[in-house]
Amino acid sequence: MSGWGLYVKVAVPRPVDSLFDYEYDEKELGPIKPGDLVTLSFGKSKLNACVVEVSEARPALDEKIKIKKVSGRLSENWSLTEDILKLCQFGAEYYQYALGEAFFVATPPKPEKELGVRARKSKPVKVPFIKDLTQDQAQVVEQMRKTIEQKNDSVFLLQGVTGSGKTEVYIEIARTVLAKNQGVLILVPEIALTAHLRERFENALGEPIALWHSAISDGLRQDQFKKVKSGEVRVVVGARSGIFAPFKELGLIVVDEEHDQTYKQEERFRYHARDLALFRAKYLKIPVILGSATPSLETLQRSREGKNEHLFLKRRFSAHASPELEFVSLIDEPLIIHDEIRTPIAEVTIKRMQESIDRGEQVMVFLNRRGFSQFIMCKDCGWIKKCTNCSISMTHYHKKNELSCHVCGLKIKISETCEECHSHELTGMGSGTEALEEELGLLLRDSKIIRLDRDQITSQKRLEETLDDFRQLKANVMIGTQMLVKGHDFPKVTCVVVMMADMLLKWPDFRASERALQTLIQVSGRSGRADLPGRVMVQGYDLDHPVLKVLRGEVSSDVFIEEELALRKLLFYPPFSRFVRYRFEDADQYQLKKKVEKLALLLSDERLMGPSEALLFRAHNRYRYDLYYKAPSIEALFRMSRKIKKWSNDETLDLLVDVDPYSS
Ligand code: ADP
Ligand code: ZN
Ligand code: ZN
Numbered sequence: 001m002s003g004w005g006l007y008v009k010v011a012v013p014r015p016v017d018s019l020f021d022y023e024y025d026e027k028e029l030g031p032i033k034p035g036d037l038v039t040l041s042f043g044k045s046k047l048n049a050c051v052v053e054v055s056e057a058r059p060a061l062d063e064k065i066k067i068k069k070v071s072g073r074l075s076e077n078w079s080l081t082e083d084i085l086k087l088c089q090f091g092a093e094y095y096q097y098a099l100g101e102a103f104f105v106a107t108p109p110k111p112e113k114e115l116g117v118r119a120r121k122s123k124p125v126k127v128p129f130i131k132d133l134t135q136d137q138a139q140v141v142e143q144m145r146k147t148i149e150q151k152n153d154s155v156f157l158l159q160g161v162t163g164s165g166k167t168e169v170y171i172e173i174a175r176t177v178l179a180k181n182q183g184v185l186i187l188v189p190e191i192a193l194t195a196h197l198r199e200r201f202e203n204a205l206g207e208p209i210a211l212w213h214s215a216i217s218d219g220l221r222q223d224q225f226k227k228v229k230s231g232e233v234r235v236v237v238g239a240r241s242g243i244f245a246p247f248k249e250l251g252l253i254v255v256d257e258e259h260d261q262t263y264k265q266e267e268r269f270r271y272h273a274r275d276l277a278l279f280r281a282k283y284l285k286i287p288v289i290l291g292s293a294t295p296s297l298e299t300l301q302r303s304r305e306g307k308n309e310h311l312f313l314k315r316r317f318s319a320h321a322s323p324e325l326e327f328v329s330l331i332d333e334p335l336i337i338h339d340e341i342r343t344p345i346a347e348v349t350i351k352r353m354q355e356s357i358d359r360g361e362q363v364m365v366f367l368n369r370r371g372f373s374q375f376i377m378c379k380d381c382g383w384i385k386k387c388t389n390c391s392i393s394m395t396h397y398h399k400k401n402e403l404s405c406h407v408c409g410l411k412i413k414i415s416e417t418c419e420e421c422h423s424h425e426l427t428g429m430g431s432g433t434e435a436l437e438e439e440l441g442l443l444l445r446d447s448k449i450i451r452l453d454r455d456q457i458t459s460q461k462r463l464e465e466t467l468d469d470f471r472q473l474k475a476n477v478m479i480g481t482q483m484l485v486k487g488h489d490f491p492k493v494t495c496v497v498v499m500m501a502d503m504l505l506k507w508p509d510f511r512a513s514e515r516a517l518q519t520l521i522q523v524s525g526r527s528g529r530a531d532l533p534g535r536v537m538v539q540g541y542d543l544d545h546p547v548l549k550v551l552r553g554e555v556s557s558d559v560f561i562e563e564e565l566a567l568r569k570l571l572f573y574p575p576f577s578r579f580v581r582y583r584f585e586d587a588d589q590y591q592l593k594k595k596v597e598k599l600a601l602l603l604s605d606e607r608l609m610g611p612s613e614a615l616l617f618r619a620h621n622r623y624r625y626d627l628y629y630k631a632p633s634i635e636a637l638f639r640m641s642r643k644i645k646k647w648s649n650d651e652t653l654d655l656l657v658d659v660d661p662y663s664s
Helices: 082-094 099-106 135-150 166-179 191-205 218-230 240-244 273-284 297-304 347-358 433-443 460-471 512-524 546-552 557-571 589-603 634-650
Strands: 005-011 020-025 037-042 045-055 155-160 183-187 209-212 235-238 250-256 288-292 309-313 324-329 362-366 373-378 395-397 402-404 411-413 426-431 449-452 477-480 493-498 535-540 578-586 608-619 622-631 654-659
Touching: 005 037, 005 099, 020 037, 020 045, 045 099, 082 099, 082 240, 082 273, 099 240, 135 155, 135 166, 135 309, 155 166, 155 297, 166 183, 166 191, 166 250, 166 288, 183 240, 183 273, 191 209, 191 235, 191 460, 209 218, 235 240, 240 273, 250 273, 273 288, 297 557, 324 347, 324 546, 347 362, 347 493, 347 535, 426 433, 433 449, 433 477, 449 460, 493 512, 512 535, 512 546, 512 557, 535 546, 546 557, 578 589, 578 634, 589 608, 589 622, 589 634, 622 634, 634 654
Parallel strands: 155 288, 155 309, 183 235, 183 250, 209 235, 250 288, 324 535, 362 477, 362 493, 449 477, 493 535
Antiparallel strands: 005 020, 005 045, 037 045, 373 395, 373 426, 395 402, 402 411, 578 622, 578 654, 608 622
């Protein structure tokens, strides 16, 4: 054998857990190390693989087994850094995802060729613009620096009310890190926020910043991968996937709005970017700042256990204190009565919105439901049009005159008659953002309304344009779903309306209350951010709900958190356990149910719950049963997952594992 023959273990982008052995000719292909990408033939296909181990010794396989050769090596530019390798290995194991597939989440697209990219119009390098910190901000910064000096891998929870200027704190600490020529990663929950924040950071730090999210072009992603890896770009502002940015030397991770559930990827590689950030920072021994006005119970609990240093910004930056809250009972208050208005809207709500418009200010309206009507119902027999593939009602779209399924995307023309009793008395129930847009157009004088939801915002460009239009006052009312909630900073917004608080409060999930409170506080935080006083109108039926009591200040949020944590502890929910969902899918409902029941019996573990029908029981014509496991430790989680995986393999059932699931 020649002295150049090496052996490598590679991970391939296929749903398998094992690594594969290949021979590597160093003389022909050049030096090789873990993290490098190679091309090889695998079964019948040719694919890219990631090298995980390199060795001179032939693997302990039967002599007769012929070990295939690696056919090529991809540009060094695309190799994964050591900490990214470790991050993927940990992530794949924890979130039960195939290692090879995890690696390829971290590599740039189409690594077999350089795609090139049109250069971004380079702005003249600005002199960093340094704001004077407020006394509160300066104190927090000083405290952080002191702690970091003693222990570089410190974790901070920066709890600051919305508008308190957490970003200024991030910027200040980033300056310290850049001065050591280390990189800074800032994660934000929503793509919509990245562009705006990039500008803020570019102005403040005086250097180019890369945006990192899934909606940018392949060419640009390659380009940024290279620049971040070489250290040419030292600061990245990214959405969830930014956690995989391959810094030359990373020195700080900021997770803004750490409580936000968009950090959890809900498909394929179901990782939580905040939790991966904690892992990566620990591995690199660098500090993390978790920022939020409404920290998650997970993070609060970590603070109690002494794992985070908990710091506060208790005042807003602007002269005006918090916005004024007004609760509007949809039972007691006079509602708008009008033929064409179906959404419950109180007269006083319209009055307040009008006042803001008349003063030349802006209004934001939050309604967490898309479409025109949530469903179409027969007034005579109560029949509801459901999707033929899924167990949910179809959403009505008025302008397109169609019904659409939000799960499988099926679209059909709306029918004239009831499919059960043939009555013509069909009516739309539960109005969504499309209906509200028309209704507010009728009720508000001089309103120019835009909508921010997934039906309207179909691309990143569209999103940026819409937000820009609103910022430039081309519209004075913005109606939106969850998209509206996130950290937008529009100085002219003085009235925020929550159309129906009940929709947030009644969600069937153990995190429902926590999340409702977070959403309501975040939405409220959009009002009166600059030098204009703000107002928030919260409409609802059940105004006595504990969450609304916290919002009203009748119950302190400390007490609320105390009670929530006590309940979680009692029921052994996170943060006191690791929660896993095992979802089994099959077209045959009865076979499936029988099998999963048998499995539950077989495993007989008191911390295993189910089987239960998934909240969305049938989707795409397949049925779903769930088992939930509250694992006392990571090891227990892995043990249970191994058992269940093996079993579902033997039974040839489709299994979907979701560790720390956030959606139902
Ligand atoms: P948060 O992220 O805590 O919600 P921001 O960082 O967005 O708050 O700050 C809210 C507003 O106050 C922004 O418009 C920001 O520019 C301004 N601001 C905060 N701190 C300062 C400061 N020290 N000097 C000048 N403006 C500030
Ligand atoms: Zn009918
Ligand atoms: Zn469907």
